[in-house]
Amino acid sequence: MAWSDRLTELGIELPSVAPPAGAYVPAVRSGSLVYTAGQVPFVDGVVAATGKVGAEVDPEAAKGHARTCALNALAAVDALVGIDAVVRVVKVVGYVASADGFTAQPAVLNGASELLGEIFGEAGKHARAAVGVAELPLGVPVEVELIVEVA
Template identity: 45%
Template sequence: MTIHRRLKELDLDLPPAPKPAASYVTVVEASHLIFVSGQGPLVGADPVCTGRIGETLTLEDGYRAARLSAMNALAALDAEIGLDRVMRIVKLTGWVSSAPDFYFQHRVVDGASDLLIALFGENGLHTRCALGVHVLPFNIPVEIELVAALKPETAGEES
């Protein structure tokens, strides 16, 4: 089953691929790995929510923001190489802008992890780091970065 078919089954549509907001590229392929720059809960260039989890936003708000951030990362991957070239998700890093007394960053980042597992199955299981930070660009509550492995028959080819 293709990832696009799985997205349809889950009633999800990939957003347009995000554009860099500063001096960097969104996706870089190196050998058999592909790296996706940090993505936030944006629609186009606009944040869908702002603020800190545990302060102005709830854990549930953060979970949804992490899920949308992961959708944006997938949209960037799809635009650059196509999702069917992805063999597995290797690593996810999630930064959560959170109140000083909020200790559930890992539950917020589950919004991204749960989506990847739902789409890629066992190949969506990944290593992960969930970090609490004071503030993120544009005052977004979550930023997600991905590393994925490419299928062997396409590893190392230039896009």
């Protein structure tokens, strides 16, 4: 089954690619790998949330924002090479703007990882880093980047 068919089956529509907020591109291919820029929780071109997880942003809501970030990253992959070119997800790196004492960054990033598993099955299993940070661009609570192998 093509990944585009799987998205349709799941009722998932990839969003439009968010325009870069700086001097970079949304995704770059090098050999058989595509690297995405960090994607924030934009929904229809608007930041979906701001604040730190464990303070202004509930961890469960942040998990949903991580899912949105992953969808935005997949949109960047799709725009560059087409989603059906994906062979597997190699790595996910996620950053969580964390309140003092918040240590559940991996649980937040599960929002991105679980989505990739839903879409790609075994090919969606990946290495991952979940990093707590003091601040993120635009005040968002989470940012996600992907590395995928493509045909």
